[in-house]
Amino acid sequence: MSSARSLRALRRFSTAVAATAILALSTAGLANASSVDVSVVDVTAPTGAVTLTAGGAGGAITINLSVTGNQVGTATFEVYRDWDLDNGVFTGSNPQEFTVAPRSAASPATTFSTTGTVTVDDDETAGEYTLSFGAFDITNSNQTGAKLAVGGSSSYEVTVEEAVVTPTNNAPTVAVTGVVDGESYAKGSVPTATCQVNDIEDGPSSFPATLGPVVGTHSADGIGSVTASCSYTDGGGLTDTDSVTYSIADPTPPAISYTLTPPTPNGANGWYNTDVTLTWQVTDPQSPGSVVKTGCVDQTITADQTEVTYTCSATSAGGNADEVEVTIKRDATKPGIFAVVDPAAANVNGWYNENVTVSFECSDGTSGVDTCSSPTTLSGDGAGQSVTGSASDVA
Numbered sequence: 001m002s003s004a005r006s007l008r009a010l011r012r013f014s015t016a017v018a019a020t021a022i023l024a025l026s027t028a029g030l031a032n033a034s035s036v037d038v039s040v041v042d043v044t045a046p047t048g049a050v051t052l053t054a055g056g057a058g059g060a061i062t063i064n065l066s067v068t069g070n071q072v073g074t075a076t077f078e079v080y081r082d083w084d085l086d087n088g089v090f091t092g093s094n095p096q097e098f099t100v101a102p103r104s105a106a107s108p109a110t111t112f113s114t115t116g117t118v119t120v121d122d123d124e125t126a127g128e129y130t131l132s133f134g135a136f137d138i139t140n141s142n143q144t145g146a147k148l149a150v151g152g153s154s155s156y157e158v159t160v161e162e163a164v165v166t167p168t169n170n171a172p173t174v175a176v177t178g179v180v181d182g183e184s185y186a187k188g189s190v191p192t193a194t195c196q197v198n199d200i201e202d203g204p205s206s207f208p209a210t211l212g213p214v215v216g217t218h219s220a221d222g223i224g225s226v227t228a229s230c231s232y233t234d235g236g237g238l239t240d241t242d243s244v245t246y247s248i249a250d251p252t253p254p255a256i257s258y259t260l261t262p263p264t265p266n267g268a269n270g271w272y273n274t275d276v277t278l279t280w281q282v283t284d285p286q287s288p289g290s291v292v293k294t295g296c297v298d299q300t301i302t303a304d305q306t307e308v309t310y311t312c313s314a315t316s317a318g319g320n321a322d323e324v325e326v327t328i329k330r331d332a333t334k335p336g337i338f339a340v341v342d343p344a345a346a347n348v349n350g351w352y353n354e355n356v357t358v359s360f361e362c363s364d365g366t367s368g369v370d371t372c373s374s375p376t377t378l379s380g381d382g383a384g385q386s387v388t389g390s391a392s393d394v395a
Helices: none
Strands: 020-023 039-043 049-053 059-068 075-086 089-100 110-120 127-133 136-140 148-150 154-161 173-177 184-186 194-198 205-208 224-233 239-249 255-261 276-283 292-295 299-301 305-315 321-330 336-342 356-363 369-372 376-378 391-393
Touching: 059 075, 075 127, 089 110, 089 127, 110 154, 136 148, 173 224, 194 224, 255 305, 255 321, 276 305, 276 321, 356 369
Parallel strands: 020 059, 039 148, 049 154, 075 110, 173 239, 184 239
Antiparallel strands: 039 059, 059 110, 075 089, 075 136, 127 154, 173 194, 194 205, 224 239, 255 276, 276 299, 292 305, 305 321, 336 356, 356 376, 369 391
């Protein structure tokens, strides 16, 4: 072998059986044992074996090396640390170089140790295989005299098992059926929420959905929103979930009423001629305290006004709404009346010497004039004559 040899890339797999091969030196009885004329590097292994899975992670090995014998100069050698089995052939890679200093035949053995791995390709056939270790690419600094040479090598039995194929597990799909997300259902008519499961390995199935607490409960009737949820875990541990949130509608709108004080108009034609107090009442037996009101302002009307409409609208928690209007007319101010005399001025000494006509002009700024006195003509002689007129408004 040569250090220039291209190294095979090792693949990483899952370990089936963790194993360590110990390659230890044993110099006794070796056919290639060193002599006094040459030093050798020996690699040996004890009897043993390792079981690996095709495509699995490599088993760890420890490689022990020993140099004995005479060596004049400095020498180097290499040994492959990692081995890959493919198509029945072991290929070494990741070499490590060691340096041996000059030594005599009587010197104690020079020892080295390194670690590596044995891996098996995923398409390797199951069976027994023999891995042989040895040093290679030996160099010596001296041209003459005792040099370092290859000594004994060792082998190790590798048993390959077929890789265990894990079946594919597909994730399940879960859907809440029976109810629609965002839908509002009338109380008492909510459909049944169901979990529908589809799983390639386990097949289809269904079961009742889990109903969460009612959110925004306003009474014992359970008006509010509810979330129905599903969760399913298949035999392979994969989980899918789904949820749907829907509302339960309040079936009745709020009740709106009002109170007026005085309760009825105290003037003519639907007019009030005093202050009027307006008070609103809004009730909803199914969602008390949760009704949204608009307008609904209690107040006392103290100023004259023509027809003014007051509105109260309310919406229940379930979305039902109602609206009530009331129109109030108030006129507490008397109409005005003004007398017009024709001719406008008397003659000398304050006497008229012709007929005098007294006309009346009436006015009212709110409800309007209802009645106004007609003109009166004074034609008889006499002092201190008077004419009286009156006016009334619509209120």
